[in-house]
Amino acid sequence: MDERTFASDMVMNGEPIIQAEHLTKKFKDVTAVDDVSFTVGKGETFAFLGPNGAGKTTTIKMLITLLKPTSGRAFIDGLDVVSQATIVRSRIGYVPQLISVDGSLTAFENLMLMARLYDIPHAERRQTVERTLAFLRLDGQRRALVKSFSGGMIRKLEIGQAIMHRPHVIFLDEPTSGLDPVARRDVWKHLLELRDAFGTSIFFSTHDMEEADEMAHRLVIMNRGTIAAMDTVANLKAKTGKSSASLEDAFIFFTGENLADGGNFRDIRRARQTARRLG
Numbered sequence: 401m402d403e404r405t406f407a408s409d410m411v412m413n414g415e416p417i418i419q420a421e422h423l424t425k426k427f428k429d430v431t432a433v434d435d436v437s438f439t440v441g442k443g444e445t446f447a448f449l450g451p452n453g454a455g456k457t458t459t460i461k462m463l464i465t466l467l468k469p470t471s472g473r474a475f476i477d478g479l480d481v482v483s484q485a486t487i488v489r490s491r492i493g494y495v496p497q498l499i500s501v502d503g504s505l506t507a508f509e510n511l512m513l514m515a516r517l518y519d520i521p522h523a524e525r526r527q528t529v530e531r532t533l534a535f536l537r538l539d540g541q542r543r544a545l546v547k548s549f550s551g552g553m554i555r556k557l558e559i560g561q562a563i564m565h566r567p568h569v570i571f572l573d574e575p576t577s578g579l580d581p582v583a584r585r586d587v588w589k590h591l592l593e594l595r596d597a598f599g600t601s602i603f604f605s606t607h608d609m610e611e612a613d614e615m616a617h618r619l620v621i622m623n624r625g626t627i628a629a630m631d632t633v634a635n636l637k638a639k640t641g642k643s644s645a646s647l648e649d650a651f652i653f654f655t656g657e658n659l660a661d662g663g664n665f666r667d668i669r670r671a672r673q674t675a676r677r678l679g
């Protein structure tokens with residue numbers, strides 16, 4: 401049994417951090433998310449893998465209280481995301497798909513701004529921001545304008561914004577799309593450190609097979625608003641019946657489609673061309 405399978409078995413014997421029950425979201429005639437149910441355990445790293453348009457962002461937005469489900473329910477730490485939204489917000493961190501830092505401010509200023517938004521007491525703000533910069537190894541760039549940052553540094557700063565209030569679970573929407581492999585590894589190093597230090601659960605979406613394969617304890621294969629499969633990476637591969645199956649084989653096996661067919665990768669890359677958007 402590989403280490404991740406073991407870890408996820410442990411997690412699944414523990415308490416849930418996220419519970420989604422028949423979550424559905426309709427936009428006029430489009431059913432973006434269609435009857436989705438799943439549970440994520442405390443301390444687990446859980447992925448939603450699917451092409452552009454699969455419903456990943458819409459699912460995340462319902463879980464983080466930004467979108468009201470058309471039907472179904474969801475709970476974070478046992479709290480209802482609709483009727484207990486305010487307290488849910490205090491337990492979660494969110495790193496959106498699009499850029500959420502201000503390029504005309506420094507790293508320090510961006511974090512101070514968010515510390516205020518997240519209601520971190522005035523007396524603790526500076527110290528919290530300093531600690532976060534140090535944790536992300538961004539203390540050397542604290543006075544630099546963020547528009548001079550690389551994509552990886554921006555992503556780390558966005559993660560910093562999302563963790564200052566010590567959330568129990570962090571939601572990351574395509575956290576490394578558009579990043580080079582070195583920056584991607586660096587971002588994940590910090591996320592895993594966070595998980596291991598504080599037991600923070602990690603929910604992330606991705607259209608990248610490799611990222612899901614490497615990072616997720618368990619994952620959902622999402623396609624056209626529905627869950628095509630949900631299991632550990634090893635089990636999803638094994639279910640294809642192919643020896644040495646890749647996650648891509650599993651995706652095709654469960655959806656009958658190629659991941660690349662559904663997504664418009666150029667769009668995604670364009671969305672994260674950081675220099676241009678912040679310049």
Ligand SMILES: Nc1ncnc2c1ncn2[C@@H]1O[C@H](COP(=O)(O)OP(=O)(O)O)[C@@H](O)[C@H]1O
Pocket residue numbers: 427430431432433450451452453454455456457458459
């Ligand atoms: N606000 C909206 N209004 C109408 N349709 C939407 C809206 N948001 C998303 N959709 C549609 O819902 C589907 C799922 O979108 P989304 O959740 O963004 O997918 P993903 O994040 O997997 O790319 C797509 O068909 C998208 O066009």
Ligand SMILES: [Mg+2]
Pocket residue numbers: 453456457458497573
């Ligand atoms: Mg999306």
